[in-house]
Amino acid sequence: TQTLVKEEKVKHGSHPCVAGCCRKKCLLLNDVVLITATLLTGFSRRARSFEMILAGRFLEGIGAGRTPH
Numbered sequence: 001t002q003t004l005v006k007e008e009k010v011k012h013g014s015h016p017c018v019a020g021c022c023r024k025k026c027l028l029l030n031d032v033v034l035i036t037a038t039l040l041t042g043f044s045r046r047a048r049s050f051e052m053i054l055a056g057r058f059l060e061g062i063g064a065g066r067t068p069h
Contacts, residue, residue, distance in 0.1 A: 026066075034063040 041056035 030063055030066050033059055033066065037063060 037056045037059035039056075040052045040059065044050070044052035044056065
């Protein structure tokens with residue numbers, strides 16, 4: 001029955017990370033991505049680097065897409 005549950009999660013749009021391992025690890029990994037994005041965006045003014053803003057926004061988009069439903 002566990003394989004059926006995993007297949008159902010994938011069918012409903014969950015990321016394969018959620019279906020393959022436990023939900024807590026996936027959320028923690030997503031938090032690391034979002035914290036890195038926040039730090040890049042926050043320190044971009046001090047470093048005077050527009051590219052850091054772009055990289056931070058890119059990681060924020062990845063983090064938003066990886067959020068399990």
